[in-house]
Amino acid sequence: MWGSSLSTVVRPAARHQAYLGRRAYIATKPFQGAAAALALRKPIPAQEPEPELPLTEVDGRRVAVQWSSDLQSRFHHIWLRDHCRCSECFHPITKQRMLDTFSIPADIQPRAVDATGEGLVIQWASPHEHTSLYPWSWLKNNSYDPQQFAPKPDWQKPIIWDNRTIRTRTPTVEYYDVMENDDALYDWLAKIKKWGVCFVRGVPADLNSTEALARRISFIRETQYGKMWSFTSDLAHGDTAYTNIALPAHTDNTYFTDPAGLQIFHLLEHTGGTGGETLLVDGLHVAREVRRRYPRSFELLSQVPIPCHAAGDEDTFYRPDPNSGYPVLSVDASTGEVWHVRWNNNDRSVVNAVHPDLMEAWYQAIRDWNRCLTEPSAEYWVKLQPRTVVVIDNQRVMHGRAEFTGRRQLCGAYMGKDDFMSRLRVLWEKGEAGALDVHERRNVWSPGL
Template sequence: MITGDLPGLTYMVRPQITPLHVFKSGGTAIGSRNVAPLARCPSWPSNVTKRLLSDSGHPEGTAQDANASKDPFDDENTKLAYKSALRSGDVVVKTTGKNESAPFWQFGSLYLRENCPCPKCIHPDTKQRIVDTFSLSLRVKPENVQSNGADDVHITWSDGHESTYSWKWLAAHRGNLKPTIKSRDVKPNRLPRPFKAYDPQKSNPYPEVVYEDVMCKDTAVLEWLENIWLWGFCFVKGVPVNPESTKALIERISFVRHTHYGGFWDFTADLTYKDTAYTNEYLGAHTDNTYFTDPARLQLFHLLSHTEGEGGKSLLVDGFAAAKALAKENPGFYNTLSLSRHPWHASGNEDVCIQPSVTAPVLNIHPDTKAVYQVRWNNYDRAPKTKWHTSEQKDWYKAARAYNNQLTKSSNEIWTQLQPGTALIFDNWRMLHGRSEFTGKRRMCGGYVNNDDFISRLRLLKFGRQSVLDNLGNTRGWQQRDNPYSIY
């Protein structure tokens, strides 16, 4: 048993009993669902219920009297919803003050645990998540809850970790009282658009082109772009080892996209921009720009030098191939990742806090072709989701873990050691990329290309301008190979 004293109540918490039930009064956390009141204090705040409510609606450990038998909620529907929250939610915060927007808040345990704001879970410089969500137990539970008064709530978790949350954060991120995804929203699996997956287990050559050809012939540019579209990535051999030639290579497709990282990059691991990419740390497989409404479509890297150290292998994982495998393994998980929309952010530098104008799912379904055409997967940049029922949280975490298992299978990982003179370009809407830890000093250059400019260049080179004009908006025949809209 864990005992303690908080303003207005002496309490006892029985560990490993869920859901946790926290009372709040002006920022004071008081006990849990399985709390046995040892003494009733006459100074109990008037804006808070005067008893602890068990599932039966009776106070625990006390005799019923006129005041105790009166339910703290006047509305019967509110009382029923509250009892449902106690059954389905892991953490319930009860708020009966006049200024509160809801009579109670509910949170999933794993949701709170993965969004712990401490420096071990959120990088203090980049503000990115560094705790591995998928290594946390799906059954993680709070064992104790404390409050230091009006500012925050402290939770000790079953895995030994300790977290502190402000009341403002809890108020902003409370879950929905009802699920938002209805059964009618569930559609038959929409598999990814047509593609070919490179098999890392076979010793087949990588798709590649030659720099000199690309710079001189449009036919070589077409071959280059078709490789990217079909395989998701392509190497360019014989690139002069300097930033100017690399930038000129990108511009054979289109102009370099400018972001808060600048335009064309030429960087080392110095945290010039507060992002994990600007460190020498291990980077798990992810897509870039999840925090943009329109993520960059292409991304090119060219290693200019690596001195006085080793490591830094580049990782590619085919998000479409992993999604297709997930659909076969568990169609329900696949649907969950295409229906549940999430917020994303980039907030490392003081003058930047970027969020997309709309939330987006991990697997994005094209409204015309009904096929998955874009993957957003970046656990570092995924922001805490609000308006999320605890049952939906549990479904999503299970689905995301299953997808992560596909992505991290060694049989799906393409590891390469980049060398000066060879550039790597890939489809950021499909291919996840990462990097092993390294020592020494690496100098890397590269840049982004927009989706619309990539698709325009590929369609014009492949079909010709007149065919593109003749088929403007022709979504009806997108599956026909002679329709430019088959490229998207």
């Protein structure tokens, strides 16, 4: 379609001298098709093009870039103008858009499009003269037609585990290393992200050292329970966590809009009794099992929102926003991946927004979920010891506890997921770029901006 309209209206554009490269022909008649394949026409070059530059072609709505014989990306003019990252349009330090998107004419057209060694160069005539440059690698990684997924850092690929996997490859780091060394810190955070859980050995068995460890990641997230908490089974707060009864595997804070990202536990002391083993279950493993064995239940678990509450203390009454709550499994529509697990059947409020025709199927879905969740192959039981801290991704890995007797003292903290991820990204940048300063390792073309 592009080819056929171009074939009648293409005209050679005058060569622009500022860039060494190959200029695209610009069709003056707007192309009407949506996502048709572009039959590229070889332009008649003023001089032989440099062979490594992608072929580009233009019509009234888009610029097409031919990466290889079988891969072409198309970018709308409006998108290209809006994504200009020159220092007038995009602040080089704050990494914020300075350009007024709404001053761009909806039907903006390039005056000239050049393939250069630096990247794609576009000259715009309206609303005023402007030149934009887009590096090829940036364009390729941000292609949306077709959508390209830029290569992911290794820590973004989860290791989904069952009992056997984690028993044989238990993710563990050493306190001393993590406290002293940024590479070890990065290794720790990457393990937390990949496994959803990581043990830290050799931590002095006191609250201050545990807090110092947590602060290597970020500030502590304050909640109605305080910041660093210290626990004995005294029902200090109106929550069964503050008793000595068994707790089935769950995530914390289902009653928050944004549950804690990390949960940090340190058993400081357990004397005069037995029990209290910690249970860990990978929510991604359970989700995968349910998806495979009970696809209809998986669907309901990812669609039906569940209301929750924390109302055991007189002066607080927490519910998520919106009050209808969130599904057990949040699935990313673009990738199909589960990115958030919320599960605490005990904090569940009245279920009164499920369609009546689905109510029994929904109970079947949580029954299927619970079946996969409580299979011995999914459960990792571990007896925590003083001097070993466990860090849990509370939006993925569920934790529980066996009943216990005696005096058991723990301390711990919540941390925000965003704060944790920010730290991991920065450490990753530093590791990738070696000793380069921040302006070299993060610029306007960096991934994620």
